[in-house]
Amino acid sequence: MCKSELHSFLQQLPKCEHHLHLEGALTPQLLFSLAAKNHIQLPKDDPAYASPEALVERYRKFDSLDDFLGYYYIGMSVLLHAEDFEALAWDYFQHAANDGVLHAEVFFDPQAHTSRRVSYDVVHSGFQRARQRAQAELGISSELILCFLRHLPPADAMSTFEQDAVLASFGAGGVVGIGLDSSEKPFPPELFQAVYSKAEAKGLKLTAHAGEEGPAEYIRSALDTLKVERIDHGVRLIQDPALLERVAAKNIMLTICPMSNVFLKGVSSVAELPLREFIDAGVRFSINSDDPAYFGNHYILSNYCAVQEAFHLTTDEWIQICNGSIRGSWCSEGRKEELLARLRLVNSDWRNKHHA
Numbered sequence: 001m002c003k004s005e006l007h008s009f010l011q012q013l014p015k016c017e018h019h020l021h022l023e024g025a026l027t028p029q030l031l032f033s034l035a036a037k038n039h040i041q042l043p044k045d046d047p048a049y050a051s052p053e054a055l056v057e058r059y060r061k062f063d064s065l066d067d068f069l070g071y072y073y074i075g076m077s078v079l080l081h082a083e084d085f086e087a088l089a090w091d092y093f094q095h096a097a098n099d100g101v102l103h104a105e106v107f108f109d110p111q112a113h114t115s116r117r118v119s120y121d122v123v124h125s126g127f128q129r130a131r132q133r134a135q136a137e138l139g140i141s142s143e144l145i146l147c148f149l150r151h152l153p154p155a156d157a158m159s160t161f162e163q164d165a166v167l168a169s170f171g172a173g174g175v176v177g178i179g180l181d182s183s184e185k186p187f188p189p190e191l192f193q194a195v196y197s198k199a200e201a202k203g204l205k206l207t208a209h210a211g212e213e214g215p216a217e218y219i220r221s222a223l224d225t226l227k228v229e230r231i232d233h234g235v236r237l238i239q240d241p242a243l244l245e246r247v248a249a250k251n252i253m254l255t256i257c258p259m260s261n262v263f264l265k266g267v268s269s270v271a272e273l274p275l276r277e278f279i280d281a282g283v284r285f286s287i288n289s290d291d292p293a294y295f296g297n298h299y300i301l302s303n304y305c306a307v308q309e310a311f312h313l314t315t316d317e318w319i320q321i322c323n324g325s326i327r328g329s330w331c332s333e334g335r336k337e338e339l340l341a342r343l344r345l346v347n348s349d350w351r352n353k354h355h356a
């Protein structure tokens with residue numbers, strides 16, 4: 001629970017999450033229980049794997065994206081069966097529901113599983129079951145975004161994209177778009193132009209991580225060469241005023257992850273993020289949790305609260321942020337209307353209570 005007076009308002013806002021790695025929702029508790037169930041030996045030479053508590057302590061000391069990614073890829077080695085992927089995603093959706101998420105567009109990393117001989121169908125079917133359950137039991141609509149790992153060769157991304165099971169999951173299979181993640185430097189977006197161009201031809205939505213640790217130039221390249229309509233993170237946009245103006249004019253949405261940036265030492269506190277500058281320049285952004293199980297259990301509401309405590313936004317500014325985040329979502333127009341109606345209701349309730 002955050003300290004802000006606006007906590008109940010922030011809780012009730014109809015949230016859309018656009019930047020959440022399902023594998024990053026693997027809590028140390030679930031990690032250890034799946035390791036035991038699946039007889040996976042966790043690294044013996046790293047004291048962090050002595051217990052879930054020791055792992056939580058280690059996660060507090062990440063010093064960079066790559067330091068985190070080392071643990072992220074070891075963590076997911078416990079996921080073997082469709083029911084494991086389902087349990088992982090279901091755990092996330094329950095947190096999301098508690099935090100007032102009504103729509104979630106979630107990333108997953110197929111190459112990190114197929115390279116361990118876990119088939120795409122196993123991964124996808126587990127996530128699908130959790131998505132259906134989230135819709136039926138929690139009222140959360142969701143989409144999947146298939147991410148390519150940029151530290152692997154672009155040819156690997158292409159051969160993943162072209163697998164029959166992958167192609168079959170686009171559209172009705174819940175995969176609405178593609179993304180690009182993992183170590184940002186030295187893997188500039190343009191390396192992946194060919195696979196993005198194929199995805200565009202299939203009508204998929206396009207996004208990419210850029211400007212998290214990498215330079216603003218990576219944001220420009222993601223826009224120019226990959227033709228993305230969103231940028232994941234994008235905080236380094238502040239270093240290039242002309243590009244910032246272009247992003248604002250084109251209504252490109254940044255999917256910002258405040259607590260992730262603090263945990264991975266991109267900034268020393270949330271207050272250091274250029275959010276005031278983005279708001280003043282008309283840059284659209286949504287607020288997200290990235291890998292909450294690795295970043296102090298800061299799910300989306302906790303990220304909203306951290307932003308409020310750092311920037312003291314007005315309720316009108318929050319309504320603006322949520323409005324942009326709904327409009328920038330990749331759900332149907334009908335679903336957007338439902339979410340916007342909910343937002344109007346929260347706004348009018350708040351006004352009635354506080355301006356009566």
Ligand SMILES: Nc1ncnc2[nH]cnc12
Nearest residue numbers: 021181182183209290291
């Ligand atoms: N924050 C992040 N940046 C890049 N790749 C990731 N994969 C999971 N989380 C990530």
Ligand SMILES: [Zn+2]
Nearest residue numbers: 019021181290
């Ligand atoms: Zn991310």
